[in-house]
Amino acid sequence: MYASRAMQQFVGIDLGRDPVPAETTSCTFRHLLETHRIGEQLFARIGAYLAAHGLKVSRRTLVDATIIAAPSSTKNQQKTRDPEMHQTKKGTQWYFGMKAHIGVDSQTTLIHSVAATVANVHDNQAVPELLHGQEARVWGDSAYSGQRDVIRQHALKAKSFVQAKAHHHRPQSEEARTRNRTKSKVRAKVEHTFLVIKRIFGWAKVRYRGLAKNTHWLQINCWLANLDVARRRLVAGVERMSGRTRFLAARQEATPENDIPEPANFQLSIRVDPFRNSALPVNMN
Numbered sequence: 001m002y003a004s005r006a007m008q009q010f011v012g013i014d015l016g017r018d019p020v021p022a023e024t025t026s027c028t029f030r031h032l033l034e035t036h037r038i039g040e041q042l043f044a045r046i047g048a049y050l051a052a053h054g055l056k057v058s059r060r061t062l063v064d065a066t067i068i069a070a071p072s073s074t075k076n077q078q079k080t081r082d083p084e085m086h087q088t089k090k091g092t093q094w095y096f097g098m099k100a101h102i103g104v105d106s107q108t109t110l111i112h113s114v115a116a117t118v119a120n121v122h123d124n125q126a127v128p129e130l131l132h133g134q135e136a137r138v139w140g141d142s143a144y145s146g147q148r149d150v151i152r153q154h155a156l157k158a159k160s161f162v163q164a165k166a167h168h169h170r171p172q173s174e175e176a177r178t179r180n181r182t183k184s185k186v187r188a189k190v191e192h193t194f195l196v197i198k199r200i201f202g203w204a205k206v207r208y209r210g211l212a213k214n215t216h217w218l219q220i221n222c223w224l225a226n227l228d229v230a231r232r233r234l235v236a237g238v239e240r241m242s243g244r245t246r247f248l249a250a251r252q253e254a255t256p257e258n259d260i261p262e263p264a265n266f267q268l269s270i271r272v273d274p275f276r277n278s279a280l281p282v283n284m285n
Helices: 005-011 023-035 038-052 123-130 148-154 174-187 190-200 211-253
Strands: 060-069 086-090 093-105 111-118 137-140 159-162 268-273 278-284
Touching: 023 038, 023 211, 038 211, 060 123, 060 174, 060 190, 093 123, 093 190, 093 211, 111 123, 111 211, 123 148, 137 174, 148 159, 159 174, 190 211
Parallel strands: 060 137, 137 159
Antiparallel strands: 060 093, 086 093, 093 111, 268 278
8 A cells, every 4th residue: 555656646646635544444345335235236337337338138148156275274373264165176186175166158248147165065056046047048068967857947048058077987979078078178168267266366375264255255256357358449439439439529610611421330440459448540431
């Protein structure tokens, strides 16, 4: 806070007049957010905001889960691990922590549903919480195989595109492997969301003790991830509206003999510059 001018402006503190809030004040504020479930409310509000800007949830959902690790050491004041976290085995590796379950729109890659459980809960147990009910297609990895009836129960018109599971004594046919590869090309989009949460935001490990606190933190990370995923499209929309506003202002200021006619099909093209991480107007047709 002391070293970053941007952080001071973000929280609205002038160090010449106001002191930096103590850690106790920050913890009290966070507990108030958790008590009133502000993270869940903000997640819904951000979803409505994105929908109002054209990023609406379609009828195709990707479901997946990831493990968020928790400290397994007992070298702490309580001499115990977090009692609300559990261990699970994935492949040949054991993990201790919680699971983050998300439902992602296949077209916009925005998270529309989120749930948190302990790590030893199977992925497919959270399927009812990850569907919004209007799906036509649902994708998932082989951990969700056998959940066709559950998907149909919570989304009446949904077709299951879950990858088939291979068995040790009954290998898959070449046709089944081809179908799985086709499904995985769509399902893999959900991994980008986990990349944002765990690598870019750095939430590969839990921040607090207790499932409720970390569930609140997960909800905050999910709506922040949605803003990160949609930032270029939001910037493009702002640039498009700015171009329209500039055109109308120039038309109003023009004299009658030097009037600016508006094209019948006014459209401002936008080019995204990956190096400048911004949207640039290209031409006006």
